[in-house]
Amino acid sequence: MAQHRIIIDTDPGIDDAMAIFFALNSPEIELIGLTTTFGNGHTDLTTINALRLLEIAGRSDIPVAQGAPQPIASAFEEPGAVVHGDDAQGNLNLPLPTTQAIQQSAAEFIVEQVMNAPREITLVPIGPLTNIAMALQIEPRIAQAVREVVIMGGNALCPGNITPAAEANIFHDVEAADLVFGAEWPVTMVGLDVTQKTIMTAAQLAQFEGSAKATAQHLNGIIPFYLNFTREVNKLDGIFLHDPTTLAYLVAPDAFKTEKLYIRVESESFSRGKTWPASFMNKWSTAWLNRPLVNVCVDIDGARISDLILERLV
Ligand code: BDR
Ligand code: CA
Numbered sequence: 001m002a003q004h005r006i007i008i009d010t011d012p013g014i015d016d017a018m019a020i021f022f023a024l025n026s027p028e029i030e031l032i033g034l035t036t037t038f039g040n041g042h043t044d045l046t047t048i049n050a051l052r053l054l055e056i057a058g059r060s061d062i063p064v065a066q067g068a069p070q071p072i073a074s075a076f077e078e079p080g081a082v083v084h085g086d087d088a089q090g091n092l093n094l095p096l097p098t099t100q101a102i103q104q105s106a107a108e109f110i111v112e113q114v115m116n117a118p119r120e121i122t123l124v125p126i127g128p129l130t131n132i133a134m135a136l137q138i139e140p141r142i143a144q145a146v147r148e149v150v151i152m153g154g155n156a157l158c159p160g161n162i163t164p165a166a167e168a169n170i171f172h173d174v175e176a177a178d179l180v181f182g183a184e185w186p187v188t189m190v191g192l193d194v195t196q197k198t199i200m201t202a203a204q205l206a207q208f209e210g211s212a213k214a215t216a217q218h219l220n221g222i223i224p225f226y227l228n229f230t231r232e233v234n235k236l237d238g239i240f241l242h243d244p245t246t247l248a249y250l251v252a253p254d255a256f257k258t259e260k261l262y263i264r265v266e267s268e269s270f271s272r273g274k275t276w277p278a279s280f281m282n283k284w285s286t287a288w289l290n291r292p293l294v295n296v297c298v299d300i301d302g303a304r305i306s307d308l309i310l311e312r313l314v
Contacts, residue, residue: 002030004122004250007110009067010243011039011127012049014084014226018313019126019152019243020050021215024057025312028251031059032113032121035106037067039127039172040080041088044069046127049089051097056218060099067106067131071173076128080168083229090222107134114142122250125180126152126243128169133176136183143185152246153177154191154275156261156296166273167192170265174273178265181275187294189263190246191275194256194300198245201238202227204310211314219313244309249297252308257299262291 006029010016023029034054036047047066054060070076085091102109110131114121123146125132132149135142153169154177155161162168170177181187205227208220223239230236249256261277264287277296278288 003028005030005032005117005120006122006124006250007033007035007113009035009037009106009123009125009127009131010050011037011041011046012053013040013046013088013127013243014090014222015241015243016040016126017053017089017222018219018241018309019247020053021057021219022244022247022309022312024059026251029247031062033063033065033109035065035067035109035131037106037127037131038069038076038079039169040084042069042079043067045088047101048097051099051101052094055097055099057215063109064101065104065106065109066101068134071128071130071176072133073175074173076172083226085225090225092221106131107138110135111139111142114145115139118145119147121146122148122150124150124246126246128172129153129176129180130173133179136179143183146185148186148188149180150188150190150246150249151180152190152195152243154189154263156189156191156193156275156277157298158193158196160274161192163273165266165271167275170275171273174265174267178267181263181265181294182291184292188249188258189275189294189296190249191297194297195242195245196240197300197302198241198305199236199238199302200241200306200310204306205239207310207314216314241306241309245305248305248308252305255301255304256297258295259298260293261296262288263294263296264288264291
């Protein structure tokens with residue numbers, strides 16, 4: 001039996017596609033469902049993409065549950081089209097999937113799966129945290145019933161990416177993120193502190209071209225759009241592996257250095273979406289009082305994780 005039974009909550013998304021295929025190609029992981037959120041596109045689009053990705057991988061047996069179209073307390077206006085394309089898959093404009101999402105909502109699916117298998121299911125959100133917060137609101141007991149929550153999001157000790165202060169997934173639903181970091185459940189934060197140290201170079205990416213796998217061929221079609229963005233904006237001849245690094249944490253946790261910190265998400269100012277860490281020393285500051293400790297990834301052997309991801313995807 002796989003070591004980890006997981007649900008990925010996702011907004012596919014180019015690096016989301018890498019993360020989903022990484023999970024499907026990893027014997028340590030059993031993917032029991034995808035739930036979809038807005039972020040890299042609106043939720044209708046990301047649901048189509050999730051279905052397409054499973055079809056490409058020959059895994060349409062895995063259910064997809066569509067999630068919320070909007071954040072819990074704000075408005076979603078700007079999909080990440082500049083990074084991921086208008087179709088969020090590098091403007092490949094693939095044909096529509098032949099399969100459909102299940103009738104349950106993302107939050108309902110998460111609640112049912114977690115409550116039916118106490119302490120077995122790990123949630124891996126790699127988009128805004130709306131569905132996870134909604135699942136907690138529907139059934140707070142999932143906090144005790146889940147095995148772990150491993151989040152791609154946030155920036156504890158480094159600048160943001162969507163604003164100087166905030167990382168994109170957290171920024172898109174700040175109130176949901178603060179709820180999720182504040183719940184009494186075991187949370188690991190895989191944020192920009194480590195995902196921006198995990199880079200797949202253009203030379204590594206070239207290996208996708210020679211692969212016979214349909215999933216690698218799909219990645220070979222979509223990644224150039226993302227690579228153009230990072231070349232232009234980040235002056236980097238490679239891409240950041242945000243979402244696949246989060247999945248790789250499950251497979252190789254010893255490549256990550258972590259610290260236990262209290263996390264609050266800034267909601268009031270121009271720094272909206274900043275994940276502010278507090279160490280044991282300043283845990284008495286009012287805003288951080290009575291918060292649970294979060295396992296925050298602060299450093300990584302990025303080259304090792306990038307090699308691992310490439311090996312599983314090619
Ligand atoms: C996160 O934002 C999205 O663009 C990526 O898919 C990733 O989940 C990185 O900030
Ligand atoms: Ca994502």
